[in-house]
Amino acid sequence: MNSRTHEEWEPLLVVAEKVRASLLPVEPSPAFVQDLHRNLLAMASGKRLRTPLSARHGLLIGAAALGSALSVVGIIAYVVRSRASAEAKTSVHG
Amino acid sequence: MSCDETEEALVERAKEDPAAFGLLYQRYVKQIYNYVYYRTGNHHDAEDLTARTFYYALSNIGRYQSQGVPFSAWLYRIAHNQVANWHRDRSRRKMIALDELLSISQRKITPESLIEAKEERNDLLKAIRRLPPDRQQLLILKFTAGLSNTEIGQVMGRSEGAIKSLYHRTLLVLREELINRDEVGETG
Numbered sequence: 001m002n003s004r005t006h007e008e009w010e011p012l013l014v015v016a017e018k019v020r021a022s023l024l025p026v027e028p029s030p031a032f033v034q035d036l037h038r039n040l041l042a043m044a045s046g047k048r049l050r051t052p053l054s055a056r057h058g059l060l061i062g063a064a065a066l067g068s069a070l071s072v073v074g075i076i077a078y079v080v081r082s083r084a085s086a087e088a089k090t091s092v093h094g
Numbered sequence: 095m096s097c098d099e100t101e102e103a104l105v106e107r108a109k110e111d112p113a114a115f116g117l118l119y120q121r122y123v124k125q126i127y128n129y130v131y132y133r134t135g136n137h138h139d140a141e142d143l144t145a146r147t148f149y150y151a152l153s154n155i156g157r158y159q160s161q162g163v164p165f166s167a168w169l170y171r172i173a174h175n176q177v178a179n180w181h182r183d184r185s186r187r188k189m190i191a192l193d194e195l196l197s198i199s200q201r202k203i204t205p206e207s208l209i210e211a212k213e214e215r216n217d218l219l220k221a222i223r224r225l226p227p228d229r230q231q232l233l234i235l236k237f238t239a240g241l242s243n244t245e246i247g248q249v250m251g252r253s254e255g256a257i258k259s260l261y262h263r264t265l266l267v268l269r270e271e272l273i274n275r276d277e278v279g280e281t282g
Binding site: 011012015016018019020021022023024025026027028029032033036037039040041043044045 | 112113115116119120123124127128131132137140141144145148149152214215218219222233234237238262265266268269272
């Protein structure tokens with residue numbers, strides 16, 4: 001730091017010290033801190049509980065979709081088999 | 095929790111584990127409260143906005159990604175936005191609530207020098223509250239939260255050099271304010 005910079009900064013450091021002394025840390029009320037802590041934990045637990053529920057919903061939807069898909073495949077297989085069987089009968093009688 | 099768990103790991107855990115979020119809350123609640131207190135000037139709104147800050151953080155922590163910026167910087171940004179909204183909503187309501195800082199102490203019988211020091215502090219606090227929001231933010235983060243210029247830059251989204259420059263300009267303004275105050279005091 002050269003002397004000119006020092007001369008420039010010295011009065012500002014005095015101001016900085018006054019600002020520091022003015023902006024003293026304050027303490028929030030313990031009751032407020034505890035209440036907010038409790039409320040946040042309750043809210044966070046609620047969020048966590050919703051996640052397995054959502055996962056369960058997802059599983060149910062997935063199972064339902066799989067069931068539907070299997071039903072469609074079953075119907076198609078039945079139709080195809082019925083047609084094949086009918087065609088076989090027709091060719092035998094014909 | 096292991097003692098050497100990094101903050102990043104704790105934040106990741108807090109996305110699923112309420113207890114981990116509770117630890118982050120305990121770590122930062124006083125800092126956020128102080129920041130909001132000096133931006134609003136009264137305890138009632140400081141409590142309200144501190145609560146809003148942490149509710150918002152809890153609701154959005156799943157989207158938080160470190161990317162080199164500490165979790166505290168993210169919290170300070172949320173608090174800053176809450177304060178900005180508060181000032182916008184109440185722009186018509188002029189609160190000089192910092193007066194309450196002295197109202198109690200001035201009732202006591204104290205030596206004149208002590209009263210003078212308190213008056214100077216009160217005037218300085220008022221001068222700080224007249225500064226643009228970014229300069230108030232800088233001073234509170236530096237002196238109340240004890241953050242370095244680099245950390246303040248992370249909170250405010252500016253370079254360390256920009257913070258140093260803003261700090262220098264802010265001190266110059268406050269120095270002028272104090273000089274003017276002293277001159278008025280001498281002539282008055």
